[in-house]
Amino acid sequence: MDWLRVSSRRHEGWTVVEVTGELDIATRNQLGDRLEEVIAAHAPARVVVDMSGLDFCDASGLSVLVAAHHAAKDRQGQLRLVCPQQRIRRLLQITQLTDIMPVFDTVAQATAAAHNFVHG
Numbered sequence: 001m002d003w004l005r006v007s008s009r010r011h012e013g014w015t016v017v018e019v020t021g022e023l024d025i026a027t028r029n030q031l032g033d034r035l036e037e038v039i040a041a042h043a044p045a046r047v048v049v050d051m052s053g054l055d056f057c058d059a060s061g062l063s064v065l066v067a068a069h070h071a072a073k074d075r076q077g078q079l080r081l082v083c084p085q086q087r088i089r090r091l092l093q094i095t096q097l098t099d100i101m102p103v104f105d106t107v108a109q110a111t112a113a114a115h116n117f118v119h120g
């Protein structure tokens with residue numbers, strides 16, 4: 001059974017990585033590998049992680065996002081998150097990840113935002 005599904009597509013000059021299911025220690029490499037691929041393929045690396053379909057995320061999942069954030073910055077890009085669920089957004093706020101990665105409610109908002117950083 002697939003506990004995590006990861007897919008990607010291009011939208012408005014950004015690579016949107018859609019994540020559905022549970023992001024935890026057992027599935028983190030699946031997302032991490034995909035993020036490494038899309039970040040390496042583009043310079044600047046402009047990536048949106050769409051977590052709209054995410055049911056669960058633990059600390060190991062958050063560490064994948066932090067690593068991808070740093071990798072995108074190293075390639076003169078940015079990682080943005082889409083997270084409309086309050087439970088997971090609260091986890092991002094408690095861990096202060098919203099201080100380093102902008103969080104949006106929709107992919108359209110994330111790809112349309114012209115500025116470099118928006119507090120979520």
